[in-house]
Amino acid sequence: xxxxxxxxxxxxxxxxxxxxxxxxxxxxxxxxxxxxxxxxxxxxxxxxxxxxxxxxxxxxxxxxxxxxxxxxxxxxxxxxxxxxxxxxxxxxxxxxxxxxxxxxxxxxxxxxxxxxxxxxxxxxxxxxxxxx
Amino acid sequence: xxxxxxxxxxxxxxxxxxxxxxxxxxxxxxxxxxxxxxxxxxxxxxxxxxxxxxxxxxxxxxxxxxxxxxxxxxxxxxxxxxxxxxxxxxxxxxxxxxxxxxxxxxxxxxxxxxxxxxxxxxxxxxxxxxxxxxxxxxxxxxxxxxxxxxxxxxxxxxxxxxxxxxxxxxxxxxxxxxxxxxxxxxxxxxxxxxxxxxxxxxxxxxxxxxxxxxxxxxxxxxxxxxxxxxxxxxxxxxxxxxxxxxxxxxxxxxxxxxxxxxxxxxxxxxxxxxxxxxxxxxxxxxxxxxxxxxxxxxxxxxxxxxxxxxxxxxxxxxxxxxxxxxxxxxxxxxxxxxxxxxxxxxxxxxxxxxxxxxxxxxxxxxxxxxxxxxxxxxxxxxxxxxxxxxxxxxxxxxxxxxxxxxxxxxxxxxxxxxxxxxxxxxxxxxxxxxxxxxxxxxx
Ligand code: HEM
Numbered sequence: 001x002x003x004x005x006x007x008x009x010x011x012x013x014x015x016x017x018x019x020x021x022x023x024x025x026x027x028x029x030x031x032x033x034x035x036x037x038x039x040x041x042x043x044x045x046x047x048x049x050x051x052x053x054x055x056x057x058x059x060x061x062x063x064x065x066x067x068x069x070x071x072x073x074x075x076x077x078x079x080x081x082x083x084x085x086x087x088x089x090x091x092x093x094x095x096x097x098x099x100x101x102x103x104x105x106x107x108x109x110x111x112x113x114x115x116x117x118x119x120x121x122x123x124x125x126x127x128x129x130x131x132x
Numbered sequence: 133x134x135x136x137x138x139x140x141x142x143x144x145x146x147x148x149x150x151x152x153x154x155x156x157x158x159x160x161x162x163x164x165x166x167x168x169x170x171x172x173x174x175x176x177x178x179x180x181x182x183x184x185x186x187x188x189x190x191x192x193x194x195x196x197x198x199x200x201x202x203x204x205x206x207x208x209x210x211x212x213x214x215x216x217x218x219x220x221x222x223x224x225x226x227x228x229x230x231x232x233x234x235x236x237x238x239x240x241x242x243x244x245x246x247x248x249x250x251x252x253x254x255x256x257x258x259x260x261x262x263x264x265x266x267x268x269x270x271x272x273x274x275x276x277x278x279x280x281x282x283x284x285x286x287x288x289x290x291x292x293x294x295x296x297x298x299x300x301x302x303x304x305x306x307x308x309x310x311x312x313x314x315x316x317x318x319x320x321x322x323x324x325x326x327x328x329x330x331x332x333x334x335x336x337x338x339x340x341x342x343x344x345x346x347x348x349x350x351x352x353x354x355x356x357x358x359x360x361x362x363x364x365x366x367x368x369x370x371x372x373x374x375x376x377x378x379x380x381x382x383x384x385x386x387x388x389x390x391x392x393x394x395x396x397x398x399x400x401x402x403x404x405x406x407x408x409x410x411x412x413x414x415x416x417x418x419x420x421x422x423x424x425x426x427x428x429x430x431x432x433x434x435x436x437x438x439x440x441x442x443x444x445x446x447x448x449x450x451x452x453x454x455x456x457x458x459x460x461x462x463x464x465x466x467x468x469x470x471x472x473x474x475x476x477x478x479x480x481x482x483x484x485x486x487x488x489x490x491x492x493x494x495x496x497x498x499x500x501x502x503x504x505x506x507x508x509x510x511x512x513x514x515x516x517x518x519x520x521x522x523x524x525x526x527x528x529x530x531x532x533x534x535x536x537x538x539x540x541x542x543x544x545x546x547x548x549x550x551x552x553x554x555x556x557x558x559x560x561x562x563x564x565x566x567x568x569x570x571x572x573x574x575x
Contacts (some may be wrong), residue, residue, distance in 0.1 A: 058457030
């Protein structure tokens with residue numbers, strides 16, 4: 001392989017990569033957690049308390065606790081708040097105040113509205129792809 | 133700073149920092165596994181949300197910092213010395229201070245980042261600056277870009293792309309990018325997928341250099357097949373990340389592109405199987421070389437990990453493995469079986485380990501880890517299969533806690549195998565650190 005072929009291949013790959021990247025950046029799917037809203041503050045709290053080390057959103061995160069993408073529609077707000085207040089035998093109590101609790105609720109509500117995370121709801125096709 | 137006064141190359145300081153981080157990775161890994169088995173252990177002050185990032189960030193920095201050390205060392209060999217040792221020294225200082233500060237911040241319960249980079253985003257700044265110094269050093273050292281062997285191309289692309297993907301992983305700081313969870317997670321996993329490809333470029337590049345050295349021929353590094361495989365790797369680095377997010381309600385074309393691109397990895401698999409026999413023969417011939425033993429161990433784990441990775445890249449299979457411990461088996465299989473074994477092989481070569489007693493100890497450590505790792509891996513896969521069955525069929529009738537309770541026996545095996553693995557790696561890390569510090573006393 002000559003240097004010319006190598007450089008050309010590299011250029012083709014780089015141009016394709018950045019075109020795809022820019023295309024994806026532009027694709028901001030219909031937004032429901034606007035910046036600065038309660039949901040956004042809840043998201044910040046989620047990161048600050050590192051909830052993700054044990055819980056998952058859309059199956060991504062730690063594995064010690066359950067996926068919480070749809071917890072908002074599966075449980076009541078009151079139930080989730082009590083859980084957060086008391087903790088469990090594994091999860092520590094996070095001592096959140098009422099406002100922080102509400103921010104987290106808004107965050108849960110916003111992710112819940114984006115779709116269903118359970119893989120059981122996806123349909124595998126014979127060609128190896130999946131259908132929602 | 134006393135250490136820096138002695139005349140060892142700066143690359144060795146990167147490596148020693150890496151080895152200490154490997155020690156920390158293993159220690160926090162054992163605590164994390166204990167928490168899996170003894171629910172609620174250290175719940176008050178040292179719960180899993182601290183232990184996991186302490187473990188995972190230590191692992192990520194063990195890989196990154198040691199990979200940088202290896203590139204600096206080998207690039208220096210290829211090009212008659214690195215362009216600026218001073219710059220490399222500043223890079224090392226920035227890395228070390230940041231990592232220590234990050235680990236302390238975790239212990240204090242300060243977070244703010246995201247998976248794998250859970251630290252407060254402020255710490256990303258010194259890491260980016262350190263990486264820019266590294267990039268300048270690599271570019272200035274390579275200088276002439278014509279007729280370079282494949283490993284130089286890999287070091288260059290790995291270094292340049294890492295900077296881009298790392299910066300990309302912080303786009304969430306900009307309101308536009310964080311305003312929608314699905315878009316945000318798409319970009320997050322796009323950057324993570326490519327980032328892993330970048331550090332693999334640095335590690336595989338160094339391993340190819342080392343294999344050439346052991347084989348006593350540079351023929352492979354200039355061959356068309358080497359470059360074809362390099363471009364295939366780069367193609368996958370750029371486009372195969374979508375398998376992390378198949379289950380996200382993102383546009384379907386992401387699924388198709390990633391699925392298609394990931395399948396090209398079958399070519400890599402085919403090549404490994406094709407060269408399997410000859411690589412074993414070579415291994416026999418070179419069996420006395422410690423580095424070669426680690427390379428062989430990594431060879432086996434590349435094979436196993438690639439099979440699992442290819443399977444997981446098929447969306448219809450991915451829905452069964454996603455969100456289960458099969459993913460953990462894949463991640464740890466890759467970071468231990470491939471990255472850690474390859475890096476240890478490089479470190480043995482760079483530290484020039486030849487003393488019979490050290491060689492014996494390291495071989496013992498390697499053998500222990502080779503026994504423990506498959507048990508560790510399989511216990512995670514079985515736990516993952518059972519969780520998958522629950523996710524797909526019993527989500528509504530069996531509570532999460534009951535499902536986790538049923539996985540308990542496999543977590544016990546995971547813990548025991550993990551402790552054995554840790555003992556094996558401790559012997560290796562201890563022996564390598566002793567080589568470094570003893571030589572310093574002699575100097
Ligand atoms: C060189 C050694 C190791 C490396 C490089 C390593 C790397 C990693 C990585 C990258 C993850 C994240 C997995 C994911 O997100 O999918 C992880 C998770 C984990 N590792 Fe390790 N690991 C090592 C050794 C160990 C050992 C020896 C143990 C236990 C004895 C252990 C226990 C764990 C646990 C409990 C988790 C968390 C799983 C969860 O999220 O629930 N690791 N490790």
